[in-house]
Amino acid sequence: MRVNNLFVEKLNLLDTIRNCFTKWTDRVDSCMGFDNLKLFMNRLEDLGVKTYLCHSIEDLLQQINSLIKGVKTQILITGSETEHKKQLIEKLKKDNQNIRVISADSTTPVYDVELSIGFPELALANTGTVIYRASSGIEEASIYFPEIHISIISKNKILYDIDDIENYIDNFLRKGESLYFVTGPSSTADIEGEIVRGVHGPRTFYVFIMDGESK
Amino acid sequence: MSLEKQVLEKLSLFKDNWPMLKNNLRIRERKDKIISEISLELLKEVRKIKEESIENLEQNIERLRRALEERGAELKIARDGLEASKMVLEVCKQYGVKLVVKSKSLTTEEIELNKVLESENIKVIETDLGERIVQLAGQKPSHILGPAFHMTRKEVAEIFTEYYGRPIPPDPQQIVLEVRREFRENYQKAGMAITGANFIIADNGAMVLVTNEGNDRLALAFAPIHVVIAGVEKILSSTRDVLKILKILPRNATGQRLSTYVSFHLPTMTSYPREARLNARKTIYILIDNGRMKARQDEEIKEILYCIRCASCLQVCPPYNMVGGHVFGYIYSGPMGIPWTMITHGLEKTYFSQLCNTCGLCREACPLDINLPYINSIVKERYGKRFGYPALNKILKRYESLITLASRTPKLSNKLLNSNSARKIIEKFIGIDSRRPLPRFLEKNLGEIFTELGSPEKGNVILFTDSLIYYMYPDWAVKAAKILSSLGYRVIIPSLKSCGMPLIQYGFMDDARRIAEYNVECLYNLIKQGYVVVSLEPTAQECLTNYYPKLLETEKARTVAENSYGYFEFLKKIGWRDVRRILKSIEGVHVTYHLPCHSRARDGSIVVKEFLEALGAKVYFKRLGCCGLAGTWGMKKNGHGYDISIEIGRYLVGEYEKLGGEFIVTECSICLQQFQHVSTLPIRHPLQLVQLASIE
Ligand code: SF4
Numbered sequence: 001m002r003v004n005n006l007f008v009e010k011l012n013l014l015d016t017i018r019n020c021f022t023k024w025t026d027r028v029d030s031c032m033g034f035d036n037l038k039l040f041m042n043r044l045e046d047l048g049v050k051t052y053l054c055h056s057i058e059d060l061l062q063q064i065n066s067l068i069k070g071v072k073t074q075i076l077i078t079g080s081e082t083e084h085k086k087q088l089i090e091k092l093k094k095d096n097q098n099i100r101v102i103s104a105d106s107t108t109p110v111y112d113v114e115l116s117i118g119f120p121e122l123a124l125a126n127t128g129t130v131i132y133r134a135s136s137g138i139e140e141a142s143i144y145f146p147e148i149h150i151s152i153i154s155k156n157k158i159l160y161d162i163d164d165i166e167n168y169i170d171n172f173l174r175k176g177e178s179l180y181f182v183t184g185p186s187s188t189a190d191i192e193g194e195i196v197r198g199v200h201g202p203r204t205f206y207v208f209i210m211d212g213e214s215k
Numbered sequence: 216m217s218l219e220k221q222v223l224e225k226l227s228l229f230k231d232n233w234p235m236l237k238n239n240l241r242i243r244e245r246k247d248k249i250i251s252e253i254s255l256e257l258l259k260e261v262r263k264i265k266e267e268s269i270e271n272l273e274q275n276i277e278r279l280r281r282a283l284e285e286r287g288a289e290l291k292i293a294r295d296g297l298e299a300s301k302m303v304l305e306v307c308k309q310y311g312v313k314l315v316v317k318s319k320s321l322t323t324e325e326i327e328l329n330k331v332l333e334s335e336n337i338k339v340i341e342t343d344l345g346e347r348i349v350q351l352a353g354q355k356p357s358h359i360l361g362p363a364f365h366m367t368r369k370e371v372a373e374i375f376t377e378y379y380g381r382p383i384p385p386d387p388q389q390i391v392l393e394v395r396r397e398f399r400e401n402y403q404k405a406g407m408a409i410t411g412a413n414f415i416i417a418d419n420g421a422m423v424l425v426t427n428e429g430n431d432r433l434a435l436a437f438a439p440i441h442v443v444i445a446g447v448e449k450i451l452s453s454t455r456d457v458l459k460i461l462k463i464l465p466r467n468a469t470g471q472r473l474s475t476y477v478s479f480h481l482p483t484m485t486s487y488p489r490e491a492r493l494n495a496r497k498t499i500y501i502l503i504d505n506g507r508m509k510a511r512q513d514e515e516i517k518e519i520l521y522c523i524r525c526a527s528c529l530q531v532c533p534p535y536n537m538v539g540g541h542v543f544g545y546i547y548s549g550p551m552g553i554p555w556t557m558i559t560h561g562l563e564k565t566y567f568s569q570l571c572n573t574c575g576l577c578r579e580a581c582p583l584d585i586n587l588p589y590i591n592s593i594v595k596e597r598y599g600k601r602f603g604y605p606a607l608n609k610i611l612k613r614y615e616s617l618i619t620l621a622s623r624t625p626k627l628s629n630k631l632l633n634s635n636s637a638r639k640i641i642e643k644f645i646g647i648d649s650r651r652p653l654p655r656f657l658e659k660n661l662g663e664i665f666t667e668l669g670s671p672e673k674g675n676v677i678l679f680t681d682s683l684i685y686y687m688y689p690d691w692a693v694k695a696a697k698i699l700s701s702l703g704y705r706v707i708i709p710s711l712k713s714c715g716m717p718l719i720q721y722g723f724m725d726d727a728r729r730i731a732e733y734n735v736e737c738l739y740n741l742i743k744q745g746y747v748v749v750s751l752e753p754t755a756q757e758c759l760t761n762y763y764p765k766l767l768e769t770e771k772a773r774t775v776a777e778n779s780y781g782y783f784e785f786l787k788k789i790g791w792r793d794v795r796r797i798l799k800s801i802e803g804v805h806v807t808y809h810l811p812c813h814s815r816a817r818d819g820s821i822v823v824k825e826f827l828e829a830l831g832a833k834v835y836f837k838r839l840g841c842c843g844l845a846g847t848w849g850m851k852k853n854g855h856g857y858d859i860s861i862e863i864g865r866y867l868v869g870e871y872e873k874l875g876g877e878f879i880v881t882e883c884s885i886c887l888q889q890f891q892h893v894s895t896l897p898i899r900h901p902l903q904l905v906q907l908a909s910i911e
């Protein structure tokens with residue numbers, strides 16, 4: 001994008017002022033946690049992702065139960081080890097035999113699985129992204145193969161943007177764990193530019209955000 | 216088939232549907248909303264990242280090699296496509312691979328890997344939908360991001376109907392459902408996944424994959440062997456570099472803040488456990504040179520290696536949008552396809568570069584600020600010097616002598632230019648299409664009616680007009696000078712050569728350099744005496760500020776560039792208030808404004824719109840593209856210029872006619888001629904709309 005020098009200088013000045021200001025306000029918002037949440041939910045909705053804000057584990061369970069009611073296949077649970085995950089597995093297992101918890105060395109087949117539930121490591125508000133780590137194909141397949149995917153993330157794991165996570169990424173990569181960013185449902189615009197969901201990955205994508213302290 | 220025939224064939228196939236253009240416009244509309252989120256600061260930072268990564272490429276390769284060794288993956292460097300394909304074949308044979316799933320990768324297209332594998336009975340399934348469509352159709356991709364952008368839904372449905380042996384409706388939703396099922400079976404059966412990589416991080420060996428479909432993820436989840444094939448230029452130093460680029464890549468490519476799936480994938484990932492294959496994934500990185508290392512040393516074109524394959528340049532390129540990548544491209548297509556074809560497939564495959572009209576829109580769109588129009592002219596020059604310039608271009612290169620000659624006998628010239636039989640002869644021997652109307656020569660040229668005007672209360676101005684205004688529209692120059700003198704400037708019109716754009720356009724860079732030297736010398740001396748240069752033609756200004764400094768690389772050329780303004784840019788600098796004082800109001804006039812390419816390429820602002828609005832006009836404006844004529848480019852007979860040029864113009868005018876102005880207004884004499892030919896609306900130069908307040 002080419003512009004002449006004078007023009008560049010002016011724009012740069014304006015840009016610097018704008019950036020300083022937005023960076024500062026974004027960081028403040030980010031510390032407060034509130035606006036990241038709002039932004040995250042807005043971005044997800046723009047991407048066609050249904051979002052729910054849950055205030056307790058009971059709340060989450062109720063929402064999840066209503067979604068998995070009609071599911072006839074196994075339900076896979078994968079992702080980051082959190083207290084929410086532990087509690088959810090416990091509660092779901094009580095009245096559902098079809099729950100399978102996926103770990104790096106699981107051998108559960110995923111081909112016919114309709115729905116999976118994942119616990120991402122982080123989320124990015126400005127892009128509406130959830131970030132998973134995985135160290136094996138099965139962990140990956142359990143996120144990408146089922147028709148429906150539900151991500152559950154704590155509010156305080158929502159950061160503002162991709163610039164904020166350089167260290168996180170490097171830490172994971174150092175440990176030998178790959179990271180996968182998911183921003184909305186799988187989509188293609190290869191036929192006449194029309195956006196169609198689910199050519200490969202999940203066609204339907206839900207994100208549940210746990211309000212309250214990180215566990 | 217000759218280039219000309221290919222162009223004519225595509226123009227008639229795409230007529231009025233313009234599938235490439237429409238797909239690209241859809242993306243541009245999506246982009247418009249969020250592209251402003253990218254700051255200039257970030258763009259500069261990304262450019263620097265790429266410059267450094269290419270500078271430090273050897274060190275980065277070594278760092279990557281060490282990182283991969285630690286993680287148990289192999290790194291191979293292939294000198295060329297054939298060597299890379301052989302490497303893949305060897306791995307297939309070693310592990311008995313019979314089915315390969317492939318995720319979209321331009322680099323594997325570059326080396327035509329599928330052909331090699333299929334010749335050894337290894338089945339390759341493309342898993343990107345667009346790639347799969349062109350694979351089944353037996354075609355090459357026509358766009359680097361949307362391989363099947365040239366097809367309609369009906370054509371796609373026909374391809375799948377034939378492939379599945381049952382009717383598939385022309386409904387993208389239905390088609391996607393069908394292929395989803397098939398893809399999923401293949402992922403589980405394949406013995407190898409081949410992917411490209413958008414970036415590879417030297418620090419830790421991670422490859423970064425960016426897709427919207429998620430096909431790469433599923434291919435990788437299951438395959439026991441993974442071969443990643445990428446150009447060496449994809450190596451970046453650190454995670455930070457990748458994150459910076461990710462802020463601009465999806466926004467520019469598809470208008471998304473982030474693509475649906477972005478993976479930082481390490482070779483330590485194990486594959487999905489099938490039988491005893493748990494933990495058995497083997498990952499091989501094949502990085503391809505194929506001309507890139509040589510290009511690194513080639514100062515004139517080196518910056519194309521900074522390309523991040525965002526396709527922004529393809530989205531805006533007018534001739535490419537009319538004929539698509541099968542004609543405007545080899546494997547790499549569109550503006551970036553010209554230098555990339557030279558680097559990877561050799562100069563002989565770049566003949567399609569003749570379709571570039573040097574409008575400059577690609578550079579304006581490129582987030583890395585790669586000077587594609589200049590690089591493309593260099594490619595044309597090298598092609599011309601090695602294989603011969605196209606005959607038509609060799610004749611049209613002498614346009615200045617032709618115009619000067621014809622202007623000596625204006626009556627006779629006008630008569631000839633209006634006679635059908637004379638035009639047929641001109642078409643045959645000079646190559647100007649007889650359907651293209653040409654402007655009339657006037658009895659007196661500018662030099663004969665103007666010497667100098669005004670007194671230098673506020674300053675001295677050199678008015679640079681270029682040939683068309685000089686011989687055909689001298690009144691505009693006179694009015695332009697009167698306005699400047701009313702504003703307190705002394706105006707002179709020294710004897711200069713035409714700006715030389717047609718020479719640059721056709722790659723006659725030595726001739727262009729000679730003209731640049733002459734003009735720069737004259738202008739520099741006058742600038743030293745306190746003059747500034749004001750160009751009435753946007754293209755002349757583009758030459759002064761963009762091309763001459765590149766061609767000459769001298770301090771003088773840079774000084775001239777720094778002291779040159781477009782005419783309306785200069786008026787803006789003086790101030791709209793002063794301009795309003797000396798010109799009559801044009802309140803009540805409704806105009807549609809066309810922004811010429813060389814005005815927009817220069818400063819990104821819309822100065823003439825501001826000028827017209829300052830004088831009270833109502834201005835309708837839509838940021839579209841090039842008018843299609845581009846100097847003599849759109850005059851050339853048949854598919855080489857005229858037909859494609861008219862198609863570009865027809866689309867544009869169709870859009871303009873919907874906007875509501877009584878006239879189309881533009882400050883470029885070339886655009887003006889094109890619209891006079893293809894539009895039913897009257898066309899005006901902005902100076903034709905205004906009058907000095909002191910007159911009458
Ligand atoms: S200068 Fe214009 S015609 Fe040439 S490649 Fe760029 S956009 Fe296309």
Ligand code: SF4
Pocket residue numbers: 521522523524525526527528529551580581582583584585587
């Ligand atoms: S040349 Fe520039 S605009 Fe074109 S694909 Fe490369 S980075 Fe994008």
